[in-house]
Amino acid sequence: MPTPQPAPHRAGTRPVRVGRVQIGGGAPVSVQSMTITDTRDVEGTLVQIYQLAAEGCEIVRLAVPDREAAEALAAIKPRSPLPIVADIHFDYRLALLALESGVDKLRINPGNIGSRERTRIVARAAKDRGVPIRVGANIGSLSKAILRRFGGPTAEALVASALEDVAVLEDLDFHDIVISVKAEVPMAVDAYTMIAAQTRYPLHVGVTEAGTAWAGAIKSAAGIGAILARGIGDTIRVSLAADPVEEVRAGFEILKSFGLRTRGVQLVACPSCGRAEVDIIQIAQEVERRLARLNAPIKVAVMGCAVNGPGEARMADFGIACGRGMGLLFKRGKIIASLPEERLVDALMEQVESAASSMAAAQGAPAPEAAFMDTAAPQDAAVSTGRAAPTDAAVRDTAGTGDPAAATDTAARDTAGTGDPDAVTDTAAPGEATTPAGTAVSGAGAERASR
Numbered sequence: 001m002p003t004p005q006p007a008p009h010r011a012g013t014r015p016v017r018v019g020r021v022q023i024g025g026g027a028p029v030s031v032q033s034m035t036i037t038d039t040r041d042v043e044g045t046l047v048q049i050y051q052l053a054a055e056g057c058e059i060v061r062l063a064v065p066d067r068e069a070a071e072a073l074a075a076i077k078p079r080s081p082l083p084i085v086a087d088i089h090f091d092y093r094l095a096l097l098a099l100e101s102g103v104d105k106l107r108i109n110p111g112n113i114g115s116r117e118r119t120r121i122v123a124r125a126a127k128d129r130g131v132p133i134r135v136g137a138n139i140g141s142l143s144k145a146i147l148r149r150f151g152g153p154t155a156e157a158l159v160a161s162a163l164e165d166v167a168v169l170e171d172l173d174f175h176d177i178v179i180s181v182k183a184e185v186p187m188a189v190d191a192y193t194m195i196a197a198q199t200r201y202p203l204h205v206g207v208t209e210a211g212t213a214w215a216g217a218i219k220s221a222a223g224i225g226a227i228l229a230r231g232i233g234d235t236i237r238v239s240l241a242a243d244p245v246e247e248v249r250a251g252f253e254i255l256k257s258f259g260l261r262t263r264g265v266q267l268v269a270c271p272s273c274g275r276a277e278v279d280i281i282q283i284a285q286e287v288e289r290r291l292a293r294l295n296a297p298i299k300v301a302v303m304g305c306a307v308n309g310p311g312e313a314r315m316a317d318f319g320i321a322c323g324r325g326m327g328l329l330f331k332r333g334k335i336i337a338s339l340p341e342e343r344l345v346d347a348l349m350e351q352v353e354s355a356a357s358s359m360a361a362a363q364g365a366p367a368p369e370a371a372f373m374d375t376a377a378p379q380d381a382a383v384s385t386g387r388a389a390p391t392d393a394a395v396r397d398t399a400g401t402g403d404p405a406a407a408t409d410t411a412a413r414d415t416a417g418t419g420d421p422d423a424v425t426d427t428a429a430p431g432e433a434t435t436p437a438g439t440a441v442s443g444a445g446a447e448r449a450s451r
């Protein structure tokens with residue numbers, strides 16, 4: 001008999017609303033990222049926000065280093081398809097300006113905002129506007145007092161620092177709080193585990209010093225994954241020294257691997273070995289590229305041989321097991337065709353696309369092609385709304401797939417992963433928020449606006 005598992009921490013956290021996204025209270029674990037543009041560059045920042053939204057990002061954080069950046073938020077916020085978090089350090093007046101600009105959440109580090117009184121001023125203003133605050137304790141920014149008390153930067157010190165900040169907000173009867181205690185992987189795991197035992201506020205999970213796209217994604221998968229596996233974590237950000245779109249992709253992959261989110265089609269591919277009689281890596285990459293435009297809870301397997309391939313392909317919704325010059329096509333455990341190698345991928349995609357369309361129709365959502373048509377008409381939308389004409393920034397191939405349909409299709413996805421067609425409209429509706437004008441973007445790895 002399986003051992004009963006305790007309810008995950010995230011099931012019982014206090015729900016906090018960040019724009020239209022709920023953090024905590026058992027809501028789906030949301031994926032955040034942070035723009036790397038100069039926030040003062042309104043158009044460039046909006047282009048990047050649209051790229052992030054197209055990839056499924058649900059909350060975006062913007063650095064607010066000075067007054068000009070804080071004032072730019074007022075121009076960015078009404079045109080942003082995503083809830084905006086203003087990231088403030090050192091100057092509490094910037095937090096007040098950000099609130100006036102209508103941001104959806106503040107991230108402050110009370111340890112560097114100047115004084116408790118200044119934190120109180122910010123908290124009062126946030127409370128008046130119903131805006132939540134994340135108090136972010138970070139291993140690199142612990143106060144001298146805390147470091148003295150704990151003898152250095154430790155998980156206990158991080159937790160104590162965060163809870164002190166929380167106490168300041170609670171004194172003001174402010175409870176729309178999200179907490180983070182970021183550190184390197186082992187300490188972060190300890191700190192999140194400790195703080196989860198002491199608070200019901202939702203937790204924003206991440207690790208510090210993550211690194212480049214490759215190494216950072218692995219560190220984040222290890223750290224964030226270990227924390228999520230303990231039932232802890234209501235929202236995540238993978239921090240990478242890379243295009244922030246990669247952070248969103250990595251975030252969803254981590255969540256998908258725990259079955260916490262189902263965004264996009266799940267592809268499993270065998271690692272290939274000496275038994276493979278086809279170039280399975282190339283086939284898997286092609287399937288991955290073609291699946292990138294679909295968002296349906298479908299599992300697809302691409303296997304390299306007739307030894308283990310058929311068994312694993314059978315466990316997916318659809319799969320192929322390749323052999324010499326031919327292969328088998330599986331649908332929910334049954335072989336439905338034996339095909340020449342050159343037909344396999346097309347036949348697999350026909351099955352997957354048909355299933356995705358049926359699922360979308362059952363949910364009342366537009367079929368992939370219809371979604372593409374909707375989002376491909378930004379000019380009409382601009383004319384009808386009288387707003388600035390969007391460029392093709394949001395309709396380019398942000399997935400880097402080489403397929404222009406991929407971006408628009410992705411932009412029309414249910415970014416909240418709720419299966420709620422309204423969520424599709426929220427992100428995709430061109431009349432809801434104008435895309436930035438006059439800024440050239442081409443693909444996820446494209447040049448970004450000035451930094």
Ligand code: SF4
Binds near residue numbers: 274303305308309
């Ligand atoms: S499915 Fe076949 S080719 Fe792929 S790793 Fe397993 S044994 Fe090797």
